[in-house]
Amino acid sequence: MARAAVPGRLAEQAGAGRLIWRVATLAATRQETPTARTLLLDVPGWPGHLAGQHVDVRLTADDGYSTQRSYSLAGPAAGERIELTVQQVADGEVSPYLTQDLAPGDPVEIRGPVGGWFTWPPTGTGPVQLVAGGSGIVPLMAMVRARQLAVSTAPFRLLYSVRSPDQVYYASELTSLADRHVGVEVSYAYTRAVPARWPARPRRLDAAAIAAASWPAELAPACYVCGPTAFVETVADILVSFGHDPSRVKTERFGPTGG
Amino acid sequence: MDHPHPDDDDRYSDGNALAGPLGEIFAVDITAAIGRCVSCGQTGPVAELRVYARAPGLVARCPSCLQVVLRVVQAPDGMWLDLTGAASLRIVLPAG
Numbered sequence: 441m442a443r444a445a446v447p448g449r450l451a452e453q454a455g456a457g458r459l460i461w462r463v464a465t466l467a468a469t470r471q472e473t474p475t476a477r478t479l480l481l482d483v484p485g486w487p488g489h490l491a492g493q494h495v496d497v498r499l500t501a502d503d504g505y506s507t508q509r510s511y512s513l514a515g516p517a518a519g520e521r522i523e524l525t526v527q528q529v530a531d532g533e534v535s536p537y538l539t540q541d542l543a544p545g546d547p548v549e550i551r552g553p554v555g556g557w558f559t560w561p562p563t564g565t566g567p568v569q570l571v572a573g574g575s576g577i578v579p580l581m582a583m584v585r586a587r588q589l590a591v592s593t594a595p596f597r598l599l600y601s602v603r604s605p606d607q608v609y610y611a612s613e614l615t616s617l618a619d620r621h622v623g624v625e626v627s628y629a630y631t632r633a634v635p636a637r638w639p640a641r642p643r644r645l646d647a648a649a650i651a652a653a654s655w656p657a658e659l660a661p662a663c664y665v666c667g668p669t670a671f672v673e674t675v676a677d678i679l680v681s682f683g684h685d686p687s688r689v690k691t692e693r694f695g696p697t698g699g
Numbered sequence: 700m701d702h703p704h705p706d707d708d709d710r711y712s713d714g715n716a717l718a719g720p721l722g723e724i725f726a727v728d729i730t731a732a733i734g735r736c737v738s739c740g741q742t743g744p745v746a747e748l749r750v751y752a753r754a755p756g757l758v759a760r761c762p763s764c765l766q767v768v769l770r771v772v773q774a775p776d777g778m779w780l781d782l783t784g785a786a787s788l789r790i791v792l793p794a795g
Contacts, residue, residue: 459722496719510716554718556728557746669711691747693713 464550472609475528477539486520491586492559492579495552509534512579527575558692562590570598573667596624599653601645604633627653657683669693714748735786738766
């Protein structure tokens with residue numbers, strides 16, 4: 441009924457209309473870490489999306505019980521092929537299935553793309569500061585990849601806080617990007633274990649580390665912070681304390697995922 | 700009532716999580732809409748509300764005063780959207 445209140449012309453212009461569930465097929469997978477897997481999914485009729493948007497994934501059991509979770513898109517679509525990276529949550533209901541059981545050729549229901557706030561437009565030219573906590577890297581990697589696809593020259597800095605080196609997603613791609621000096625600087629903060637010969641001990645991301653690895657507030661970068669809720673609150677508060685305009689610090693929190 | 704515990708931050712997520720459920724109702728994205736809290740008058744995007752998912756349905760609170768701004772509950776016969784705590788919603792329409 442609410443939809444009927446929106447003029448049809450508007451819905452067409454938005455290219456949106458009510459969300460529908462589509463049946464996607466798993467095409468291939470990439471193991472990112474021992475507990476995280478990227479799913480390449482073919483979605484008939486996929487309308488395209490912006491970096492930072494997410495999808496809802498719905499699983500339905502034989503007895504009709506159904507449950508859904510949200511996952512960020514990890515990169516731009518290639519035609520009707522999208523990719524998600526899913527972190528396995530130990531006692532989760534959906535993520536163990538997606539990271540271990542779902543096999544190429546298997547169907548899964550997808551709804552999206554959704555979310556218009558935590559997005560980076562590929563036409564953006566200003567500096568961008570990304571701060572990821574753990575699997576919060578996923579939508580931020582989508583922004584980095586969208587920048588590369590658009591051959592954008594927007595200067596990007598990514599600060600990636602992660603427990604240990606073996607938990608880094610997209611490790612070789614990030615290293616390659618940073619090494620090629622194409623305008624994407626990548627810094628890491630390790631909270632539990634550091635790589636060999638790393639010049640610091642593991643520690644939580646703090647104001648000094650953020651100051652050292654981020655654009656100064658005077659450059660007015662667009663900031664995107666994604667990760668667990670407590671991480672996001674801490675980082676966003678620190679960025680605002682540095683003088684970043686709160687309206688330029690966009691955030692996305694996982695909260696209690698339940699996986 | 701679902702009372703927030705300020706020392707347990709990970710009990711909530713944020714309004715980005717409303718994109719799917721509200722996308723079932725609205726033809727445009729509501730998470731980027733700018734809302735105004737009835738209680739304290741703070742304005743901000745729906746995406747920045749604190750969202751508690753363990754209540755029946757989804758409860759979105761003002762990040763400033765923690766009062767409820769909106770609720771979404773899936774009922775057997777439809778979707779219940781309670782906007783009592785939102786004084787207004789400014790929705791940016793797509794160009795074209």
